[in-house]
Amino acid sequence: MDITKxxxxxxxxxxxxxxDFKNIAVLKNIYKTVxxxxxxxxxxxxxxxxxxxxxELERVQRKFVKFLCTKTKVECNSxxxxxxxxxxxxxxxxxxxxxxxxxxxxxxxxxxxxxxxxITAINYHVPSRNLRHKSVFRPAIAKILVRKxxxxxxxxxxxxxxxxxxxxxxxxxxxKENKTVLFTKM
Numbered sequence: 001m002d003i004t005k006x007x008x009x010x011x012x013x014x015x016x017x018x019x020d021f022k023n024i025a026v027l028k029n030i031y032k033t034v035x036x037x038x039x040x041x042x043x044x045x046x047x048x049x050x051x052x053x054x055x056e057l058e059r060v061q062r063k064f065v066k067f068l069c070t071k072t073k074v075e076c077n078s079x080x081x082x083x084x085x086x087x088x089x090x091x092x093x094x095x096x097x098x099x100x101x102x103x104x105x106x107x108x109x110x111x112x113x114x115x116x117x118x119i120t121a122i123n124y125h126v127p128s129r130n131l132r133h134k135s136v137f138r139p140a141i142a143k144i145l146v147r148k149x150x151x152x153x154x155x156x157x158x159x160x161x162x163x164x165x166x167x168x169x170x171x172x173x174x175x176k177e178n179k180t181v182l183f184t185k186m
Contacts, residue, residue, distance in 0.1 A: 001048075007038045015067055024068060028088060031064050036093075043097045044104035045151055054094050061085075061093055075121045098158050102166065105137075105155040106175050109168050121152045125160075133161045 014034055021027055023056065039057055048054050059176050065084055069076030076084060085092065125138040137156035166178060 002030050003039060006057050007035055007057075008063070010038060011035050011060055011064060015176065020094045022071070024072065024088075027068060027071070028090070035060065035064065040096060040100065042101045044155060047097045047101065047154065049154060052108055065090070086127060100157040102162065103176065104151075105159050106168060106172065108155075110172070112172070114181070116134075122156065135160045136163050136168065 011031075014030055018027055018030060029089070039060060048057065062081060065081060065088070066076050069084065074084070078163065081145055082092075106121070107113060108122060111119065113119075123138045125135045137157035139153040139160075142150065142153055166175070168175075170178070
């Protein structure tokens with residue numbers, strides 16, 4: 001993926017420039033402001049659904065975490081990567097893309113975009129009786145792999161997954177503050 005290549009180049013530049021930095025918080029902030037935005041720009045539109053591409057994007061953050069491990073002289077391998085990310089409060093890039101999907105669908109439902117096509121692409125689930133599951137949306141059935149990764153199908157499925165703990169009627173700020181629901185499932 002072109003995004004991964006560009007992000008790896010930026011990460012390499014950051015590592016060369018910051019090789020004498022000792023403060024982990026500063027390095028983390030530089031990563032979050034210089035590298036990670038390249039991996040997340042407009043992610044609801046292009047977010048991959050195939051595991052190979054998800055892992056390719058995650059590789060950038062793995063390299064950054066490995067860089068921090070060498071700075072702190074901590075042994076970093078694939079088994080303690082998630083533990084180290086949790087300590088650094090760096091959620092996986094896949095989880096962050098899911099969060100941006102949720103914000104995107106929230107904005108669509110609350111008419112933050114002036115587009116009739118976006119609003120009509122959302123399929124609401126109106127149950128005929130009171131059921132236990134709280135699916136808010138009824139995404140179209142995807143019969144082919146390409147359609148399964150479609151923006152609206154993926155965003156609606158992601159929202160349905162967290163529907164019990166999220167409220168569409170909240171303001172965007174309240175909705176964003178509720179992201180702890182998503183990030184605690186890390």
